[in-house]
Amino acid sequence: MSAAAAATDGTYSPAAAAGEKRRERKEELRRHLAEDADWPRADGRSFHDCRPAFMQTGPTTAASGSAYAEFGKTKVIVSVFGPRESKKAMLYSDTGRLNCNVSYTTFATPIRGQGMDNKEYSAMLHKALEGAVMLHTFPKTTVDVFALVLESGGSDLPIIISCASLALADAGIMIYDLVTSVSVSCFGKNIIIDPTSDEEAWQDGSIMVAYMPARKEITQLTLTGEWSDGKITNAVELCMDACSKLCDILRERLKDAASLAE
Amino acid sequence: MESRKPPPSALVDNHVVPGDVVLDLAEMTNQTIKLGAGLRQDCDTIQATSAGRLRLSKPSKYWVESSQKRYIPSVEDTVLGVVVDTKPDNFLVDIKGPNLAFLPVLAFEGGTRRNIPKFEIGTLIYARVVKANSIMNPELSCMDATGKAAEFGQLKDGYMFDTSTGLSRMLLSSPTCPILEALGKKLSFEIAVGLNGRVWVNAPSPSNVIVVSNAIIKSESLSGIGQRSMVESLLERLS
Structure with missing residues (x-):
């Protein structure tokens, strides 16, 4: 028995190693926050850089x-x-219904089955999209939006909103404009855009903006934590600028998909 | 925002996406324009509300032509429907739209109470949309405008498959679509195309049905030349 125990002592445990790395990163982040200086982010981005984005339409053939x-x-x-x-159970409505559902795969988070509150995210997705969808164009009917997070790496909801907007356009649902969304986190005096899950764990506050760039309308603004007036203005402007740039990517994707179909 | 305000009709035959400003009415004085699907007026601008190609038919009819999996019923469209239920006065027909369509039992040539057609659930029907309204179920008819059966009615045998609305529009386009032209020169087959994105194919032999169906499905992402070369390679393998 002791020989077996000795043999297992030296075995490599990936989970433990990953946990160790995460702890080191968090310690480093805490140290930077204490200094309140301009520190490098884990993925090498500057404070006002978004993560590289890849988007595609039509992966689900049945939808x-x-x-x-x-x-x-x-x-x-x-x-x-x-x-x-x-x-049949639903009451008659002269405008359409938008039904949103967000779910996480069991392997989406480092700890199995620890996805975010699905009901809360579903409600927020509905709130962000209902201002953009022309519900009066499909009375008595329902449009279902199902979002599945395959891997959670931070800023999940903004990505879900942007992706849902692209899917709605792909489905041919009448919308006023594409909705794009970006979130920012506050660390002391610093504002960082598109935070990762590690950064979200240590933030002092966050702002998420869902925005229609062509109409210059905000469909949703969610604010958590402590913010000063000046900082809120800067953060929202930063989000709107990022949303406009993200919208251009969405437009290109839609045009590429349409030209491929032809 | 200024970059999205092109001169009138500069975007015609180009791809537009929701939010794009396709026309600036401030620059168009004393002109009457008609807006079709996928466009809406917002103050002094006309904006796209769906993704697709902006089309213009002379003199001034604008619309966005898009390819979708779902079908929005429109009057005078010919559609392929599947009977899902039978009622004393109507057949309930699935036409891939938001709601089931009604096909009245008397909407057939010489239709009277005595000779009501008996359709089982699952029967495939080629029909014409006579009423389409967003708040009502669409209504179909198996007669043309003169009251004759024409090509409408039940489709027996053959094989039915689903495509996008864009492909079905391409198959019905004039002049004849290259894929159908190329296939028609070498094979004998019957085809019925519904604007709702359903296609029915019938041929003397099952192998011909399979070849025609596969060729049509694959043709969606090919150009005219690509369609012809694909048909040639398919027929070479068949012979």
């Missing part, structure tokens, strides 16, 4: 429209079904 988004380690797939007849 009316679908999109896949990959921002750094965060991977999301959104499928849109409908417009389809509302269930």
Whole structure:
């Protein structure tokens, strides 16, 4: 028995090693925060740089429209079904219904099955999209938006919103404009854009903006933590600028998809 | 924002996405324009609300032509529907739209209470949309405008498959679509295309049905030349 125990002592445990690395990173982050200086981010980005983005339409063949988004380690797939007849139990409505559902795979987070609050995210996704979707164009019917987070690497909700907007456009649902979303985190005096999950764990506050660039309208603004007036203004402007740039990527994706189909 | 305000009709035949300003009405005085699907007026601008190609038919009809998996019913469209339920006065037909369509039992040539057609659930029907309204279920008819059956009615045998609305529009386009032209020169087959993105193919032999169906499905992402060369290679393998 002791021989077996001795043999297992030297074995390599990937989970333990990964946990050790995470702890080291958090310690380093805490040290930088204490100094309140301009520190390098874990992935080498500057404070106002977003993660490299990859987006694609049509990964789900069964859906009316679908999109896949990959921002750094965060991977999301959104499928849109409908417009389809509302269930008989629902009351008559002269505007359409938008049904949003966000779910996480069991392997999305480092600790198995520790996804975010799905109901809260579903409600926030609905809030961000309902201002953009022309619900009056499909009365008595429902459009279902199902988002699945394949891997959670931070800033999940903004990516879900942007990806859902792309999927809605791919499905041919009438929308006023594409909705893009970006979040920023506050660390002392510093504002960093598109935080990773490690950065989100140590933030003092966060702002998430869902924005329609062509109409210059904000469909949702979520604020957590302590913020001063000046800092809020800077953060929102930073988000809106990033949203406009992200919207250009979404437009290119849609045009590429349309030209490929032809 | 200024970059998204092109001169009138500069975006015609180009791809537009939701939010794009396709026309600036401030620059168009004393002109009447008609807006079709995928466009809306917002103050002094016309904006796209769906992704696709902006089309213009003379003199001034604008619309966005897009390819989707779902179908929005429109009057005078010919569609392929599947009977999902039968009622005393109507057949309920699935046309891939937001709602099931009604096909009245009397909407057939010489239709009377005595000779009501008996369609089982799952029957494939080629019909014409006579009423389409966003708040009502669409209504179909198996007669043309003169009351004749024409090509409408039940489709027996053959094989039906789903495509996008863009492909079905391409198959029905005039002049004849290159894929159908190339296949028609070498093979004999029947085809019925619904604008709702359904295609029915029938041929004397099952192998011909498979060849035609596969060729049509693959043709969506090919140019005219690509379609012809694909048909040639398919027929070489068949012979």
